[in-house]
Amino acid sequence: MEITVFNFVIVIFNIFGRFCSVKPTSDFIQFRRINALDGITCQASQNMFNVTEVQSGIKCSLLCTEAQACVGVFHQAQTKECFGCSSFTADETLSRAGTRFYGRVPGTNVAEGKQTTMSSVSSKHVNYGGDKGVDGITNQDLWQGFCFHTEYESSPWWRVDLGAKYGIFSVKLYNILNSGGVWKARDLRLSIGITLETMDIVGSVLGQIDDIHTFNFSAGIEGRYVQVTLMGANVLHLCEIQVFGFSV
Missing domain, CATH: 2.60.120.260 (Galactose-binding domain-like)
Structure with missing residues (x-):
């Protein structure tokens, strides 16, 4: 399965507990749009949050930065729903039309100890x-x-x-x-x-x-x-x- 992505970076300034700025910098949390995972969402047991009235995929991704275990989000542009997932696998996901996936690129070395x-x-x-x-x-x-x-x-x-x-x-x-x-x-x-x-x-x-x-x-x-x-x-x-x- 080919993964098509684009990148954006999110800089976090914590002022009274709120995120208030988005711009490129060397100090960043990175997300990637992965088209191949569009149209699904994670199961309830893997769902960390479900928030409504989230206007964009970038704002949806910002919510993921608040939860350390969050690996990515699905954003539904029409309903403005944002689903944050702790994990998901292809055979356990649920179909949900219109969602777009934004994956959090971790600073974790997944090869260590393997x-x-x-x-x-x-x-x-x-x-x-x-x-x-x-x-x-x-x-x-x-x-x-x-x-x-x-x-x-x-x-x-x-x-x-x-x-x-x-x-x-x-x-x-x-x-x-x-x-x-x-x-x-x-x-x-x-x-x-x-x-x-x-x-x-x-x-x-x-x-x-x-x-x-x-x-x-x-x-x-x-x-x-x-x-x-x-x-x-x-x-x-x-x-x-x-x-x-x-x-x-």
Whole structure:
């Protein structure tokens, strides 16, 4: 399912407990319009609030910022109803004509602590397994033991299973910093898929990647599995891989 979105940012100024300004800034809470989820709403058990006389989707989204557990809102322009949801899944949603969905893009790394797999683990660094890539530690010193490290091989890869389907909007790779550039990660390919059989290449970098390299997907990509593959023969090592998105 393709996700079509546009972005807007909401800045919160708390004056006597009210929201009073909307404008771009570096300090923001971000929402995305996701057309693919229009025409539904979450079940009563997942509904955090149902407010009437809400004039726009932006104002509806503002209500979501007041509730930390809110993942998004459905706004009905004709009736001016606003429904805030704590969660929802495609097989549990209710049909509701005319609603438009605005998803809250969380600052949460949905890959942290998830199950990982990799093509090999270095025999010289047996404690540098795949779990080091999702341990929540962004220390980029390879020798302090917070990075994963494969053997030297053809097309080494690392993969995380997010455990469920997510709408993914960015993936951040933390390169090692202490190799003098000789062994830093380079020539990488990023793949995302809902199943292992449907993995698609969604980004690549020829040459050395940045110290912190971010792949952004303005339209969002649905996926459960995220894989990084080195193109060619070499070792693959990174110190953290973060995946940002929300459950769909």
